[in-house]
Amino acid sequence: MTRPALRVALAFVPVLALALAACAPEPAVEATPPAPAVSEPAASPQPTEPGSRVPADCAALFASDAVSGGTATVVTRDDVFFRGTLDQAGSLACEYDGAVGGLGATLTVFVSVDQPATALDEEVASAAAFGLPTALAGEESWSTCVADDEMPFCRSRMLVGAYSFELIVVYGEASPAEYAVAVPSFLVDLAELASGWPDAVAAWQRPADALAWSDDCEGAVRAQQDVVRDAVPFDVGDAVTGGSGDGALSIYRAHDATELVYCSWGGPQGSFDLRILPGAAWMHEAGVVLPGTPVALDGALAAGLQTATAKTAVLTAFIDGSLVQVDMFVDSGASPEQVARDVIAALAVAF
Structure with missing residues (x-):
C-alpha cells in the first residue's frame, strides 16, 4: 500500500564535438552545460503512529442539511481491539445522535481507506438480486431498512474513489419506508464531500519483529x-x-x-x-x-x-x-x- 520516496535526477552528459579542416583545426564546440537535476515529489511520509487516514473529521462528515439536532463524536468502545484495529487500518468511525430527514435516529458512519474499485461489486450484485435499492450515490452503493422489533435499522454501503462508507441508522419513531427515503440524501452529501478528497496518506507500518501469526x-x-x-x-x-x-x-x-x-x-x-x-x-x-x-x-x-x-x-x-x-x-x-x-x-x- 505504500511506496518509498523516489528521487530521480536527470543530467545530460556534455558533448564535445571537434571538426578538423585540411590545414587548420576549427574552434572546438563548447560543451553543453548540465541540465539541472529534476526530482519527483516525495511520497507522503509514513505516520509515526496509527490513526485515521481519512482527510476529514467527524464534524465534517455530518455537516449536511440531511441531518440535524445532534453532535458528531468519534465512536469509542470498551474493547481495546476495536480501537486498535480501526486506528492501525487508518479508518474513521463517527456517531451522531439526532435526526436524518427530520426523523429521529442514531447514525454511525465508518469510513475505510485503500479500497479497490471492486470492493462493493459482490455486495451490490447481491443487494440488487434481493430487490434492494442500489446506485444511490458514489460509484457504487446499496441500502436496506429493516423493521426489527428490538432494533429497527438501516444499513447502507457506498464507494467513493478509494474510500468506502458504511452508514448504520438505528431508529424507532417512523416506518422503514420513511427512513428509506431519508437516508439517500445523506449519502449524496457524503459522496459529494468525499469526491474532493485526496489519496489517503501512507499507512502506518507495524514493526517487522512484532509478534504475529496469521488471520487464516x-x-x-x-x-x-x-x-x-x-x-x-x-x-x-x-x-x-x-x-x-x-x-x-x-x-x-x-x-x-x-x-x-x-x-x-x-x-x-x-x-x-x-x-x-x-x-x-x-x-x-x-x-x-x-x-x-x-x-x-x-x-x-x-x-x-x-x-x-x-x-x-x-x-x-x-x-x-x-x-x-x-x-x-x-x-x-x-x-x-x-x-x-x-x-x-x-x-x-x-x-
Missing part, C-alpha cells in the same frame, strides 16, 4: 496450532475463526487490513479464544489501559486479568510488540489464569 485460522494457524494446543492441559479440536460478529462490515475490513488473529479452540474439558493484533504495542505508549486488574507477566510491557468464575479468565497483554488476549475456560480443575499465561508464553517463544 482454518489454514496457516491450524497447520501450526500445536504451539498453543500443547500449552493447555486438555484436548481441543482444530482452530476455527473466532468472534461472534460486531454488526459492522467495516470492522471486518479493519481486521483484514491489520491481519488480526482471532481463532478459537474447543473441547469437552475446556476452550479458549486467541486474539493477536500485530504491532499494537503502540497503544501502551499512547496510554491505553488494558481491561481487568494489572498483573505482572514475564516480558510484557503491561498485562490485565479479568476473572468471572473459578473456571474462566481473560488475560490481555502488550508483549513482543503486539496486543495479545487469551479468553480461557477450563473445566478440568486447572487454573484458567495459569493456562492463559502458558499459552501467551508459548506464543512468545514460537513467534
Whole structure:
C-alpha cells in the first residue's frame, strides 16, 4: 500500500564535438552545460503512529442539511481491539445522535481507506438480486431498512474513489419506508464531500519483529496450532475463526487490513479464544489501559486479568510488540489464569 520516496535526477552528459579542416583545426564546440537535476515529489511520509487516514473529521462528515439536532463524536468502545484495529487500518468511525430527514435516529458512519474499485461489486450484485435499492450515490452503493422489533435499522454501503462508507441508522419513531427515503440524501452529501478528497496518506507500518501469526485460522494457524494446543492441559479440536460478529462490515475490513488473529479452540474439558493484533504495542505508549486488574507477566510491557468464575479468565497483554488476549475456560480443575499465561508464553517463544 505504500511506496518509498523516489528521487530521480536527470543530467545530460556534455558533448564535445571537434571538426578538423585540411590545414587548420576549427574552434572546438563548447560543451553543453548540465541540465539541472529534476526530482519527483516525495511520497507522503509514513505516520509515526496509527490513526485515521481519512482527510476529514467527524464534524465534517455530518455537516449536511440531511441531518440535524445532534453532535458528531468519534465512536469509542470498551474493547481495546476495536480501537486498535480501526486506528492501525487508518479508518474513521463517527456517531451522531439526532435526526436524518427530520426523523429521529442514531447514525454511525465508518469510513475505510485503500479500497479497490471492486470492493462493493459482490455486495451490490447481491443487494440488487434481493430487490434492494442500489446506485444511490458514489460509484457504487446499496441500502436496506429493516423493521426489527428490538432494533429497527438501516444499513447502507457506498464507494467513493478509494474510500468506502458504511452508514448504520438505528431508529424507532417512523416506518422503514420513511427512513428509506431519508437516508439517500445523506449519502449524496457524503459522496459529494468525499469526491474532493485526496489519496489517503501512507499507512502506518507495524514493526517487522512484532509478534504475529496469521488471520487464516482454518489454514496457516491450524497447520501450526500445536504451539498453543500443547500449552493447555486438555484436548481441543482444530482452530476455527473466532468472534461472534460486531454488526459492522467495516470492522471486518479493519481486521483484514491489520491481519488480526482471532481463532478459537474447543473441547469437552475446556476452550479458549486467541486474539493477536500485530504491532499494537503502540497503544501502551499512547496510554491505553488494558481491561481487568494489572498483573505482572514475564516480558510484557503491561498485562490485565479479568476473572468471572473459578473456571474462566481473560488475560490481555502488550508483549513482543503486539496486543495479545487469551479468553480461557477450563473445566478440568486447572487454573484458567495459569493456562492463559502458558499459552501467551508459548506464543512468545514460537513467534
